Amino acid sequence: MGGSLVGNRKMFWRILRRMLLANRGRVLVILLALAAGAAITAAMLNLQIDAKRRLTAEFSVLGPNILIVPAQTDSDATSRATLDERILDEVPPTSPDGWTPVNALGYLYLLADASGPTSRTYQPVVIAGVRSSLADKRVAAMRHNRRPVDGHSCIVGGKVAAQMHLQVGDQLSLHGVAGEQPCRVIFLRNMGDAGDAQISPELEVAQRLAGLPGRISLIELTARGTSEQVNDYLEALRKRVPNAGVHGVYQFSEAQGKIYSKISGLLTATVVLVLVLTALCVMAAMTNVAMERRNDVGLMKAIGGATRRVVRLFLTEAALLGLVGGLIGAASGILLSMELGKAVFGVAARPRLIVYPISVGLTILVAIASSFPLRRLASVRPAAVFRGEA
Amino acid sequence: MFLRLVADSFTRRPRRKLLTGAALALGMAVATAALSVSLDVGDRLAREFRSLGANLVVTPAADSLPLEIGGVDYRPANSGAYLAVADLPKIKSIYWHNNIIGFAPLLEARAMALPFALENGKLRQTANWIEDVPLIGTWADHGVPLPDGGEFRTGIAKTNPWWRIDGQWFSDDARECVVGTAFAQKNKVKIGDEISFAVGDVTKIPSPFKVMGILSSGGPEDNSVLVALSQAQLLTGRPGQYRKLYVSALTKPEDSFAKRDPKTMNADEFERWSCSPYVSSIAYSIAQALPGTDVRVIRRVAEGEGNILTHVRTLLWLVTFAALLAAALAVGASSAASVMERRSEIALMKAIGAGRGSVGFLLAAEQLLLALVGGGIGYALGIILARMVGERIFGAAPEPSLLVFVIILGLAAGVTMLGSAIPLRRAAHFQPAPILRGE
Numbered sequence: 168m169g170g171s172l173v174g175n176r177k178m179f180w181r182i183l184r185r186m187l188l189a190n191r192g193r194v195l196v197i198l199l200a201l202a203a204g205a206a207i208t209a210a211m212l213n214l215q216i217d218a219k220r221r222l223t224a225e226f227s228v229l230g231p232n233i234l235i236v237p238a239q240t241d242s243d244a245t246s247r248a249t250l251d252e253r254i255l256d257e258v259p260p261t262s263p264d265g266w267t268p269v270n271a272l273g274y275l276y277l278l279a280d281a282s283g284p285t286s287r288t289y290q291p292v293v294i295a296g297v298r299s300s301l302a303d304k305r306v307a308a309m310r311h312n313r314r315p316v317d318g319h320s321c322i323v324g325g326k327v328a329a330q331m332h333l334q335v336g337d338q339l340s341l342h343g344v345a346g347e348q349p350c351r352v353i354f355l356r357n358m359g360d361a362g363d364a365q366i367s368p369e370l371e372v373a374q375r376l377a378g379l380p381g382r383i384s385l386i387e388l389t390a391r392g393t394s395e396q397v398n399d400y401l402e403a404l405r406k407r408v409p410n411a412g413v414h415g416v417y418q419f420s421e422a423q424g425k426i427y428s429k430i431s432g433l434l435t436a437t438v439v440l441v442l443v444l445t446a447l448c449v450m451a452a453m454t455n456v457a458m459e460r461r462n463d464v465g466l467m468k469a470i471g472g473a474t475r476r477v478v479r480l481f482l483t484e485a486a487l488l489g490l491v492g493g494l495i496g497a498a499s500g501i502l503l504s505m506e507l508g509k510a511v512f513g514v515a516a517r518p519r520l521i522v523y524p525i526s527v528g529l530t531i532l533v534a535i536a537s538s539f540p541l542r543r544l545a546s547v548r549p550a551a552v553f554r555g556e557a
Numbered sequence: 558m559f560l561r562l563v564a565d566s567f568t569r570r571p572r573r574k575l576l577t578g579a580a581l582a583l584g585m586a587v588a589t590a591a592l593s594v595s596l597d598v599g600d601r602l603a604r605e606f607r608s609l610g611a612n613l614v615v616t617p618a619a620d621s622l623p624l625e626i627g628g629v630d631y632r633p634a635n636s637g638a639y640l641a642v643a644d645l646p647k648i649k650s651i652y653w654h655n656n657i658i659g660f661a662p663l664l665e666a667r668a669m670a671l672p673f674a675l676e677n678g679k680l681r682q683t684a685n686w687i688e689d690v691p692l693i694g695t696w697a698d699h700g701v702p703l704p705d706g707g708e709f710r711t712g713i714a715k716t717n718p719w720w721r722i723d724g725q726w727f728s729d730d731a732r733e734c735v736v737g738t739a740f741a742q743k744n745k746v747k748i749g750d751e752i753s754f755a756v757g758d759v760t761k762i763p764s765p766f767k768v769m770g771i772l773s774s775g776g777p778e779d780n781s782v783l784v785a786l787s788q789a790q791l792l793t794g795r796p797g798q799y800r801k802l803y804v805s806a807l808t809k810p811e812d813s814f815a816k817r818d819p820k821t822m823n824a825d826e827f828e829r830w831s832c833s834p835y836v837s838s839i840a841y842s843i844a845q846a847l848p849g850t851d852v853r854v855i856r857r858v859a860e861g862e863g864n865i866l867t868h869v870r871t872l873l874w875l876v877t878f879a880a881l882l883a884a885a886l887a888v889g890a891s892s893a894a895s896v897m898e899r900r901s902e903i904a905l906m907k908a909i910g911a912g913r914g915s916v917g918f919l920l921a922a923e924q925l926l927l928a929l930v931g932g933g934i935g936y937a938l939g940i941i942l943a944r945m946v947g948e949r950i951f952g953a954a955p956e957p958s959l960l961v962f963v964i965i966l967g968l969a970a971g972v973t974m975l976g977s978a979i980p981l982r983r984a985a986h987f988q989p990a991p992i993l994r995g996e
Contacts, residue, residue, distance in 0.1 A: 229861035359855035451891035
């Protein structure tokens with residue numbers, strides 16, 4: 168009995184091998200369809216995961232998403248309360264997404280009088296001294312975050328420049344309650360926000376002007392990650408700096424969540440549609456297979472093959488095709504998505520290993536499901552086939 | 558004879574034709590859906606991005622330099638310039654008026670506040686005068702009369718859609734207010750309390766405002782109090798005036814052309830520039846409509862939006878292309894299959910004397926007919942599918958477009974012919990005899 172079972176199994180695989188080799192063209196078409204489907208599925212799934220990561224990066228261009236401000240106190244002087252500058256260096260240096268550095272900027276705001284090179288009069292202006300927690304080289308690379316390069320330079324807002332007729336290279340003199348500081352205009356800033364009406368020297372310069380060494384007004388953090396990751400990060404940050412108020416900036420986090428869900432929905436819809444189409448493609452090819460194999464099936468049945476075994480034979484064939492098509496297709500799909508990522512976001516998408524088994528599994532499922540036309544073979548009557556009747 | 562053959566082929570074996578046609582229709586439905594959604598998606602996404610809020614800010618050109626720290630303006634009272642609320646409807650008369658989603662004028666002041674709590678039906682003063690309270694007068698939901706007789710409802714909820722409000726906004730002219738969450742926490746103010754405000758010197762306690770809601774904005778507004786614009790105008794003695802205007806406009810991402818200075822363009826270029834909804838050209842036309850203003854693009858929002866939108870659009874076109882490719886592959890394969898299963902028929906025709914050309918022509922005509930019918934049905938199905946996808950993802954269905962219809966029929970015909978061409982070529986070389994023998 169055992170021997171015959173082994174024999175059966177041997178025979179089963181032998182028939183399978185012969186079936187696959189008999190019509191190589193047809194098998195190739197099915198494989199191609201499955202591989203193409205798997206490739207597109209894998210590429211889309213990988214892009215979907217990657218798009219999330221890329222979008223969190225894109226959204227960080229919009230501005231800081233976390234603010235650290237002095238804790239609320241009952242005193243009336245809240246608006247002038249300050250933080251310890253050392254908090255700036257206590258901020259966890261890595262973003263919640265796990266790899267990008269957190270850009271933390273400490274600001275000290277004060278009112279001072281500025282006088283330009285031509286005018287002898289003093290213009291009251293808001294001074295925003297700034298220091299980053301990052302190394303200078305990186306900061307310089309960020310277009311939106313122009314910083315003073317040294318203790319003698321400052322960024323001047325476009326509105327201030329218009330009011331005081333300033334140009335790049337002009338020398339300014341700043342007068343605060345605790346002293347006077349010179350600075351040279353190195354950049355005119357026109358971003359359409361409050362910074363356009365401010366003069367921004369190095370933090371230390373502002374501290375000397377205000378007579379508040381080691382103090383800052385607030386910290387702006389740009390931490391990349393999904394909304395959930397940023398929320399976890401916020402919690403951790405609150406524990407780390409208990410004496411300060413830590414707030415999320417909703418403006419960008421809400422939009423980010425909304426827009427990501429739309430894009431993700433579109434990509435998922437595409438994956439589903441592509442899988443349906445792959446099934447359609449394979450189904451068409453399988454219809455032909457069924458037509459061609461009427462004779463083979465008739466013969467198998469005539470010499471005693473049970474319908475169940477015949478069907479099992481064809482299903483195994485389909486699953487095998489799905490496996491091979493999926494393995495090849497998904498691999499090329501992941502490579503494809505890396506290239507697509509480069510085309511879309513300018514950075515190659517990182518391959519996700521989880522995508523591979525999922526795409527292969529889906530392809531096998533589609534292959535089996537689309538062997539539906541083979542169901543006709545079950546109703547083949549050997550005698551009719553051999554007589555040549557349709 | 559030719560027409561009869563075609564008609565016969567459809568009526569004799571309707572089931573087989575139905576199967577091929579169904580496959581074709583399904584494939585084309587998917588292609589239609591993908592194409593319609595992605596043609597529509599740019600506009601929809603641009604609208605989604607307006608959840609980032611205003612991308613333009615308008616201030617008086619003759620204004621003195623704002624001295625704003627933490628939402629409080631330290632300029633001496635009554636210094637600086639103001640703009641007239643009466644001019645605001647002009648914004649909706651510019652060329653790009655349909656792209657203006659919303660706008661909200663702001664009048665800010667440094668006020669003093671005196672909170673009262675309601676206890677046993679009586680107001681009880683809960684604290685002394687609170688100094689340096691940033692008071693913001695704006696529109697919550699205000700109807701702006703339009704030149705064409707209609708009304709445009711707008712307000713701060715349109716330009717700052719991320720603001721969360723616990724309770725409700727103040728009504729337009731009522732003595733009601735909304736307080737920032739930090740202010741509420743610090744001064745123990747809750748919904749239902751009343752607060753008196755005064756700007757400048759106080760001689761008697763003014764009649765109070767009722768607290769309608771608590772605002773959390775994540776910004777400096779959390780420390781301030783918001784009242785209706787008209788009330789702020791009364792408090793500051795600036796009737797009919799505002800100082801800052803936020804505008805939220807639908808824009809096209811800026812390319813290198815948009816970033817050029819309009820002053821350096823010639824007439825044609827200027828025409829093209831002002832006829833594209835770039836944020837800079839909308840800013841330019843607002844400045845034209847409201848003379849004496851300085852219109853600034855909020856760069857962070859505009860550029861961030863532009864970058865992301867461009868990338869997402871590219872991504873979605875790639876996705877559409879992938880779906881079209883898959884659809885073409887599926888339809889091609891099924892039409893190839895439908896030709897292949899008719900080998901014996903082809904052989905028979907050849908055996909009784911049909912030439913290569915006439916057989917090919919006959920089959921091509923059949924396939925074409927099938928493609929047009931299948932493509933048409935597919936288009937109809939696809940529109941329904943696109944509607945489902947569009948409504949699910951964006952809450953709005955894409956408009957059916959003629960362009961998509963033409964593309965789909967062309968694609969169906971092209972792909973079907975291409976798919977049948979390969980087996981037809983092979984069939985042309987068949988010897989009729991072995992096929993008819995069944996070998």
